[in-house]
Amino acid sequence: MEPQNIININGIDYSFTPGETILEVATRNDIYIPTLCYLKGMSPTGVCRICLVEVEGVKTLLASCSTQATPGMVVKTDTPAVINARRMNIELLLASGDHNCLARSLDAGLWTDFQLDALDIEEHRDLCPAYGDCRLQDLAILYRVKPDHVVPVNPKYDVEDVNPFIVRDFSRCILCGRCVQVCNEIQVNKVISFGYRGATSKIITRGDRALKDSDCVFCGECLQVCPVGALMPKQDMALRTPVNEMKKVRTTCSYCGVGCQIYLHVKDNRIERVTGVEGTSPNLGSLCVKGRFGYDFVAHPERLTTPLIKKDGEFHEATWDEALDLVAKRMNDIKRDFGPDSIGLFTSARITNEENYLAQKFIRAVIGTNNIDHCARL
Amino acid sequence: MAGLAAAFGSGAMTNPISDIEKSDVILITGSNTTENHPVLSTYIKRVASFTDTKLIVVDPRRIPITRFATIWMRQTLGTDVAWINGMMHIIIKEGLYDREYVEFRTEGFEELRATVEQYTPERVEKITGIPKDQLVEAAHLYAQANAASIFYAMGITQHITGTDNVKSLANLAMLCGNVGIEGGGVNPLRGQNNVQGACDMGGLPNVYTGYQKIDDPSVRNRMEKAWGVEKLPDKVGATVTGMMQMAHSGDLKALYIIGENPMVSDPDLNHAEDAIKNLDFLVVQDIFLTETARMANVVLPSAAFAEKDGTFTNTERKVQRVRRAVKPPGDAREDWKIISDLADKMGYPMRYGNARDIMREIAEVTPSYHGITYDRIEVDGIYWPCLSMDHPGTPRLHEEQFSRGLGLFHAVEYIPPDELPDSEYPLYLTTGRILYHYHTGTMTMKSEGLNALAPECFVEISQEDALYYKIKDNDMLNVASRRGSIKARAKISSQAQKGAIFIPFHYAEAAANRLTNAALDPVAKIPEYKVCAVRIEKI
């Protein structure tokens, strides 16, 4: 260890590798610094000013995500000045748009109850749909921000919901730039960027058109990283299930061969949302439009729910025993009369390994033929 | 698959997806990557945009990934062997190949050299339409990379020369010492989520799990013991297309179809329809009443992926967990449950408590899955071969030596597609997928959102052809081939190549496979979905 590559955070020395930021050193050593716009693995933008820290000998507070550690640096992450500044920045962000989730006159301790009530009451339909799943709200609660004196602002923009999947509400956008970063640097779809200047600054597509009229491919990467309620899945707008009421099950996407790792968010035996599993290959949190939004088929009313037997050209519902007895009998008869090679099986690239294994065991060991294949030879 | 297996001894993707970040040059051909493997394409787009990695795309259509390419070569449909041989011609002639690698790790080089000798850039330009200077440039770029990888998909395999095409790509990679190294390899991209797994599990007429040959008596004996049966059949079975033909001629009496919809996906649908009608007994097991299920005598309702436990093996050979999140609707059951119940009723007890039990048996009888257990893949999957409980798995194949020992060059000659445009059917037709739908649409067309973005079938046609036929955007067209005809709207697009139209095959009501040619690759038995001749008229 090079003796000079040492930085002191909150009174304790830590080593660092040149190029590491204060935030990275802190995170590596389990020191909590709150962040908002910061995205792991991306070049920091430093726009939200939440991860501020105090550095000895520097007059202003510095954004820890974009300040590199230097030898002998002394950093404090939680001084009153830091906390005040963070609180003020959170307040400014809240005041910047239509962040109506905070019960302005209620005590912070009651927010959870309020949150649950609010979701049931019809007049609160306008409440931000990100309620309970919002980084800004979390920070406001954590820092006990009481925006009583913040005058609520009316929505500046109309909500854009003309595409089937993503609702954009720029009245709630805090311009952290995360969506711009992932669209350009992760998905490289280059659809959105910062547009206009100053107070009218806004995230736009080319020509500020609706997503559906742009090059957007609805991968939803932007949606997954939006820390507030500015980008919401359309389904969530309709269902408004609080996050803590959903169960998360990790599985593998059932569309293409990439095999992205996904979370199914489930409530009452129904998939309500799909997100990518961050930090694991092959997808590192990314998904495509099919993987993220194409799950309606699971709960579709046309799903087959009972075995069917055809009599005189019409299907009739049957029990499992009736259906399987019939199949077993017909297969046995045909095998006896025409030999096992008169029977074939198409297995599937969509069912699991375990099921494919049983399918070939069935045709080989039970029927006695190797007539097995699947439709997706490559 | 057959092509790679012949060259290397194993037919799967040689390198992990993450190796994309380690390649200096990436060559993509026959893969509309951004639409068919979207998340994998993000790796490629990233390295092509933000690093020095160079991208070569060879595709007749101006697919979106061409925007990231250093070189985009636009070959005439069905001429792949010619341009690949042409690149090797240049590389050998200029001495740019990896002599040491060729000498110590491969065999068959002299035959290859003699064959590609004939493929001068001038001749290749005549066959493929690729300008000779561009071919030379691409050859230089590929050959001079430290690590170059190749990605391909069905645009390479779905030809009568599919196996030849793949062998040629394998030749090119070996010639430049690119197999068995980080960032190199020859990588087939699997279309459906578990094609790799279906093959690994022996869902093929000639192998048990892990590609153990059914006609090898010692393997067969072992399986007979493991499964407790007297005698397993030793004759290689029929493929999908073989079974369709047998059904047509009356030799196949009963067919059990699980989770597939050949009434949309089969090449030459009219023939398939007759074949299926000719069966004595058809059982279809699926989650919806598909076009195929409607024709069944018995339909068995199964569970969707979110309703069951198990594993899928992705395109990079990684075995990953599938977990149950919701209950299946009504009486629907997991496919493994249905199969084992049926086996029980036919007098062969299959008693498994859950999917984990089945995986235990798979690991027991399959060397390449020997070390795979649910506990080990709880958090992150394992790449097969995984030979024992303490084996870490194999992200990269053929590192020390090829699965078959030495890599084998195949001298391959160019053969034109089975059906070429003529005066009666003057246009090429090629088929494929689009981003918003999947295979026969059984799942994606149940999504309002996906349907809204891609509601109906279309005929992608170039500006030039549209002008010639006096066609405007959205005009309804009749498209006819020697086998049938369909109707769909015109979509004039700069993606299309002059003289060639493209139709997605997802849509049952305008099934592109009414038009396609069922001519087969003689080895892999894959139909020539990617080229046939058609004519169009406005209606």
Ligand code: SF4
């Ligand atoms: S959905 Fe994807 S392509 Fe569209 S704006 Fe968001 S990140 Fe970009």
Ligand code: SF4
């Ligand atoms: S999310 Fe998209 S890219 Fe990933 S496995 Fe599913 S279909 Fe493939």
